[in-house]
Amino acid sequence: MSLKNNGIISEGDTALAYSADQKRYHTFQVKICTSVRLWKHTVNTEGAIGHYYGSRFVIRGCSLELFDPNKLEVRLEQQLPSEDNDNRNLLDVASNQKYSTEDIQELKENELAGEQLITEIISGSNTFNEKSQFSKQKYLTRKRAKHLPVIFIYRPSLRHLSLMHYHLRPEKIGFLRIDTLSLLLSLANVRYGSRLLVVDNFGGLVIGAVLERMGGGGRLVELFTTEIIHPRPVLSSFSHLSSLHWECLSAFPLRRLARLREYPQTPQLSNSEQKTNNTAQQPISSLQQSADSLEESSIIEIDVNITQNKSETPLFEEQHDHTPPKEDRYCTARELLIEGEFEGIILASKHDPVPILEACLPFISSSSPLLVYCVFPELISNCNEYFHSSNNIILKNLTTSWLRAYQPAESKLHPEMMSSSCRTGYVLSGVRVKTYTVTPTQSIVTPEADAGEERSPDSKRAKLL
């Protein structure tokens, strides 16, 4: 269940660079000899190797150096507030700084690296000593950020990845902000050994997060709504997950779920046997059959392409190494679905969730959490109606999460001025319970099948149903 490495930055790792000043992440590969581009800087990341993930580094020229706060030469003396300056004497004129941009560039080229540069810039400022303590600190921070940027290097994790993707392209991940995503994971009781259904139209963020929380134990069956599974950059950014994690994942096309319910095949049969068996049993038109095999072959073709491009856009990462023979590609998921008894579902889809949920419910055991995430209020209100009209969903709750970031400080504590993370979607949750009526459409794989055996406590019950 351990992640890929022991927490030490190593050659070949995929790591995240984080700039606290800009609140931005950047993914890169740790490599000796080759430089990577981190925002405006071209940097050789060799200097980070051997240090712990989470450490801070200074970008000095084109190399990385471990940041040591004890080496900061410019320190501000702590002053009592009463002795502090205020801004009444400050004039906003260009001559406040005696060094021009060119001068500073020259200072840099003269190897006046690091803290000396900052000292020099401060001594060049006529107004620095007149500034209030707070403004001095701000000035210093700004100069350091500009001339000696400090970055964090992190190992990818659910926390960092959700923050990163939300910041980069919130619409790609359906505005699943960290608080909303975390809520889905908690309410779905995701843990080591979970057995979950997931529909994820948001780049695979939910799938990656669930796999991380399963820690390499459990079953996640992805029901995909597309024709084929497209490469998903968000999911592949979970590069810290090991093959053990990826082995928990299997996928099944949602559009075949109905047929699976009608004609569940015994898992013991090999796939080709199943096919013949199938044709014998069910009168599907030959047209449908050929269309299906056509579709199957196109999937394979595209998949081959994906495998070839693996280095760039890994689909299921190492899962490829374990991919069963092609015609068997849904075999694992199919068997799991036939067994049913899933302990919950997370449905994070851009489609109308109601028909999807209806199709999935028979595979979910009773007393299991149901989670629906939608970006649009129109879709969630429909689904809310569905929850309320169902006789087998209880503890219904519709919420949206609100998150506010603050600038943490001992004094001048206040909310961040600009919030670029206002938007998220709606979370509808409920718990599936046993149904007591068997409707004609319900098929043999539904857990309701044994409902008839339920003891009827007395005559009153019929009335209450």
Next chain:
Amino acid sequence: MNSKGYKSKIKLNDTVILSDQDGLQSITVQPGESVQSRNGVFLHSDMLGKEYGSKMWSNKGKTYRWALHPTPELWTLSLPHRTQILYTPNISLITSLLELIPGTSVCESGTGSGSLSHAIARTIAPTGHLYTYDFHAERVQQANDEFTAHGLSELVTCQCRDVCREGFNVENYVTAIFLDLPNPWEVIPHCPKSFSPGYSRIVSFSPCVEQIQKSCIALRESGFIDIQMHECLSQQLQVSSCRITEARLDESTDKREERHVLSVVPRLCMPSHTGYLLSASYIKCNVHDL
């Protein structure tokens, strides 16, 4: 609730969450025991062998409860309150901010009513460990009883200890610490010694700004980095069907169109403050490197 996973049938000594319109209640299934309610009695023995998620009828058949499989989230809604507790919206964000995964070892204080402890134990199972501390002996005892009843005793160690004065009795071991007590800044200086070498996380929950400010100073002075502060609230929504009538735009007709639209609206009241979450990272150099 334990890591052994989901059970489908109710057995003796199981914790079962009973749910009706009014709320949730947790029970431990015992022979001869029963649950009293206004409209009837539920015998524990009637529940044995029933599938989780079944409807349980009272002896006279007048009322029912759903018998649910326990989860940390249902436990949070049904546990006996001995202190203020954390609820799922904060708990889930805390879990992500602490970067908990199966296998993480965690220190927590105070244990309080164990609401958060149960959620942590679920996430770090089966190989992680939770060390949770409270200086209130009776709460420690009750929490321990619950952890045992819920099959969590191998995952959780709950001890009576004043962590402000003594810190945690775990060294070089955990990678996450959570604080929910009145003076977190007194505990923060003790935290680094409990962290294992490498990257660790801390989150502290405090209702007041002053607590955050003092904790901020303590975090900086103790060498914590990447200090962040969040506030998270859950807004309860309801869907209502609104009747919309068209405005009359001319005099020729008296007939006005009427239709219904479904609309998502917030409830009139919502909890608008719980507390602030202060989070930070710590990098502990290996003792051999120094």
